[in-house]
Amino acid sequence: MRISVVIPARNRAKVIGRAIECANRQTVAPVEIIVVDDGSDDDGATVAAARAAEVAGIPVSILELDARAGAPNARNIGVAAAKGDWIALLDSDDGWADTKLAEQIALIADDVVAVFTDTLFHDGKGGGTTKFGKDVDDLSALLYENTLGGCSAVMIRRSAFDAVGGFDISLPSCQDWDMWLKLRGAGRIALCHRPLTHYYFDGDDRISRNPVSVAKGHRVLYDRILSDYAPADRTADIRRFQRFHLAQTLVYSTGIRRGALTPALRNLVAPHGRTTRRSTVHLIGTALGLIRP
Structure with a gap:
């Protein structure tokens, strides 16, 4: 099995080293690390x-894009x-435990198109909270919300990535959620x-903090879910x-x-049954300003 690590980066000089280092420390080594500099x-x-x-030992390729x-x-x-037949995505301001790829490999079967791990959100004070991926054997969970998390948690079969057309770059946000829906239709x-x-909070310029992009992307994907999946x-x-x-999402991600x-x-x-009092x-x-988001 050949695993390629793909790291997009823009203006991430302070944290890109951490991402590359954690990819290099994997107990099952990838065949390559590809950094795509997004017009920094x-x-x-x-x-x-x-x-x-x-x-030394794991080739690092850097693709420099002229424009963002x-x-x-x-x-x-x-x-x-x-070059790999599996793709491990890693955002430049995120990281992995040393056994991440090895533990994902252990779950691969012929019908598996992607493997996710849970995500630990670091609070910057030595602690953190964990996001547990919900059971998606029934597609209904993903119809309501992104139950799987961000790109750094996934390893994707290359043939499945190509078959679903990659990430939809026309979406202003929610491209990851859209991809998970497409992959769920392609296999297990x-x-x-x-x-x-x-997940660390020391990266700047996250699209999830842009209220216009967040709102527009969610509305487009909501409509797509209702028309194509639900x-x-x-x-x-x-x-x-x-x-x-x-x-x-707008309140807690963007402060709006x-x-x-x-x-x-x-x-x-x-x-609603998926919410709590x-x-x-x-x-x-x-929303009333009585509690800080």
Whole structure:
């Protein structure tokens, strides 16, 4: 099995070394590490830091894009250049436990198109919280929300990546969620319920912090889910959850409270089955400015 690690990076001189180092420390070594510099404007600092982090034994290729293409496009470009039959995606400001690839490999079978791990969110104070991937043997979980997490948690069969057309670069956000939906239709997704992916908050310029992109991307994908994936008898239920979900996402990811109160109050009166009273009350308090997001 040949695994290629693909790392998109833009203006990440301070953290790119950490990502490359954790890929180099894997107990099952990848055949290559591909860094796609997404038109960084830091006078070559990101590329220089990536080259400085190279370790003998695992080839590191650096693809420098002349202009910013966006992380999903950079990932597509990196995968197109990859030699491996499996692709391990790694964001430049994330990290992995040393056994991450080995434990994913152990779950691969002929019908598996992707393997996810859980994600540990570091709080910067020596602690953190864990996101557990939910059971997606039933596609319904992914119809409501991204239950699998971000790109750094996944290893994808190269043939499946190509078959579904890679990441949809027309989406302003939610490209990862869209990809997981496409992969679920292409085969089986395996889950490793251990927090082997590490999410840090020291990277800048995350698309998840841009309220315009977040809102537009979610609305486009919501419509796509209802038209392409959801059974007819579930559309009303999914659409009702989407209003609450978007309000949560905007408040907690971007800090935008405007417009969150109405869907929160509606959910308090008629709770959706995928929500809790506590989460609804917390959203109301945050929307009113009584609780910090």
